[in-house]
Amino acid sequence: MSKLWGGRFAKNTDVMVEEFTSSIAFDSRMYREDIAGSIAHARMLAKCGIIESGEAEAIIGGLQEILADIEAGDFSFEIGLEDIHMNIEKRLTERIGPVGGKLHTARSRNDQVALDTHLYVRKELAEIARLLIELEQAFVETAQKNAGVIMPGYTHLQRAQPILFSHHLLAYFFMLARDFSRLQGVYERTDLLPLGAGALAGTTFPIDRHYVAEQLNFSQLYHNSLDAVSDRDYILEFLSFASILMMHLSRISEEIILWCSSEFAFIELDDAHCTGSSIMPQKKNPDVAELVRGKTGRVFGHLMAMLTVAKGLPLAYNKDLQEDKEGLFDTIDTVKFSLTVYASMIRAMRVNAERMLSVVRNDFSNATDMADYLVKKGLPFRQAHEVVGKSVRYCIEQDKWLMDLSLAEFKQFSPLFEDDILEAIQVETCVANRNSFGGTSYSQVGQALETARQTMGKQ
Ligand code: ARG
Numbered sequence: 001m002s003k004l005w006g007g008r009f010a011k012n013t014d015v016m017v018e019e020f021t022s023s024i025a026f027d028s029r030m031y032r033e034d035i036a037g038s039i040a041h042a043r044m045l046a047k048c049g050i051i052e053s054g055e056a057e058a059i060i061g062g063l064q065e066i067l068a069d070i071e072a073g074d075f076s077f078e079i080g081l082e083d084i085h086m087n088i089e090k091r092l093t094e095r096i097g098p099v100g101g102k103l104h105t106a107r108s109r110n111d112q113v114a115l116d117t118h119l120y121v122r123k124e125l126a127e128i129a130r131l132l133i134e135l136e137q138a139f140v141e142t143a144q145k146n147a148g149v150i151m152p153g154y155t156h157l158q159r160a161q162p163i164l165f166s167h168h169l170l171a172y173f174f175m176l177a178r179d180f181s182r183l184q185g186v187y188e189r190t191d192l193l194p195l196g197a198g199a200l201a202g203t204t205f206p207i208d209r210h211y212v213a214e215q216l217n218f219s220q221l222y223h224n225s226l227d228a229v230s231d232r233d234y235i236l237e238f239l240s241f242a243s244i245l246m247m248h249l250s251r252i253s254e255e256i257i258l259w260c261s262s263e264f265a266f267i268e269l270d271d272a273h274c275t276g277s278s279i280m281p282q283k284k285n286p287d288v289a290e291l292v293r294g295k296t297g298r299v300f301g302h303l304m305a306m307l308t309v310a311k312g313l314p315l316a317y318n319k320d321l322q323e324d325k326e327g328l329f330d331t332i333d334t335v336k337f338s339l340t341v342y343a344s345m346i347r348a349m350r351v352n353a354e355r356m357l358s359v360v361r362n363d364f365s366n367a368t369d370m371a372d373y374l375v376k377k378g379l380p381f382r383q384a385h386e387v388v389g390k391s392v393r394y395c396i397e398q399d400k401w402l403m404d405l406s407l408a409e410f411k412q413f414s415p416l417f418e419d420d421i422l423e424a425i426q427v428e429t430c431v432a433n434r435n436s437f438g439g440t441s442y443s444q445v446g447q448a449l450e451t452a453r454q455t456m457g458k459q
Pocket residue numbers: 023027082083109110113317319321322
């Protein structure tokens with residue numbers, strides 16, 4: 001295969017080296033961006049008088065035909081042509097003749113690949129934003145649909161205090177909303193035009209980078225050509241955003257997996273979102289949640305890999321940077337797929353409200369409220385804590401819950417107890433009384449739902 005850069009070489013490239021250095025197997029997915037970037041570049045070259053306008057027209061026409069061929073599956077990508085940029089350029093010249101060779105005037109593959117990747121990431125960020133909003137919506141709707149459902153809240157995975165199920169769901173909503181705002185930051189720093197940096201130092205031709213930026217809808221330009229061809233910060237930021245998002249999804253997955261176990265039985269996933277066992281006929285496994293939890297590992301891995309690739313590189317372009325793409329693309333695919341299946345899984349899950357309530361009634365989750373009751377009657381909190389601790393121990397010995405105690409029994413532990421104690425430690429009261437801002441009370445959660453809706457309205 002003759003090379004676009006073959007002039008200096010007396011010998012053909014070793015086929016093994018061709019295969020090793022080629023990126024076409026994965027960068028072909030940027031063909032649209034490569035063509036859009038080339039069209040903008042050709043227009044700019046003509047506008048600046050660097051090529052004739054008829055030449056630009058021929059180039060643009062040829063590129064559009066190539067685009068149609070690729071979309072029709074009528075284009076064979078060659079490993080020997082290394083990457084998407086040279087595959088398209090070579091085909092262009094075959095189609096329109098030597099004038100095709102003018103397209104690469106005032107451009108290098110270094111700024112070309114940077115442009116393509118910026119365009120690609122920018123486009124995918126918009127799609128991921130849309131999917132993230134869908135998932136946020138699924139959490140808000142499920143929280144709303146289950147308003148009033150009480151569940152045990154946990155610390156150390158031990159039952160701690162009663163909470164609203166919707167409060168738990170909204171916790172995840174707010175995490176996802178921060179992920180969304182991180183994504184907006186990534187978008188802002190991806191929306192930067194690198195083209196015009198040339199190989200590293202700019203170009204001797206009188207180009208107009210602002211005109212290219214305008215055509216491709218970039219709000220800013222890189223101010224430094226070395227930075228433009230070397231920067232992979234936006235990829236790192238995207239991978240960091242994706243890692244944090246996947247970490248959140250993984251935590252939710254862990255809970256979903258627990259909740260649909262027979263031990264918890266708080267929820268049931270829809271049959272459509274589970275798979276069976278090839279040997280155990282009774283099984284219904286939460287594979288989606290497990291896989292999202294599992295796939296989190298590869299996204300973290302891609303972040304680590306990219307940080308490691310970038311850390312020792314001298315300015316400006318180095319071939320190491322070609323390693324930025326596979327992890328990036330895999331992360332984009334993984335995040336999009338995970339968000340999509342998750343939203344439908346959350347929407348379709350069934351919530352077992354009676355089970356959650358009966359669990360929280362049959363435990364000591366109301367112990368803090370019993371202590372708070374005594375504090376409100378004037379006992380210092382530390383003493384109240386001691387009194388309730390003793391009551392709990394007594395209950396465990398007697399095989400009772402706090403709600404089972406008679407007033408006489410309560411009074412054995414403190415004379416401050418009166419007959420309003422049972423009302424004070426009912427789970428509904430425990431929930432209603434946690435009315436501090438951001439707490440689990442009915443009214444706080446109602447306000448949080450409203451805030452969630454407003455947050456989404458601004459996204
Ligand atoms: N395939 C290369 C990459 O992904 C394109 C840039 C190559 N530039 C070069 N001077 N070899 O980074």
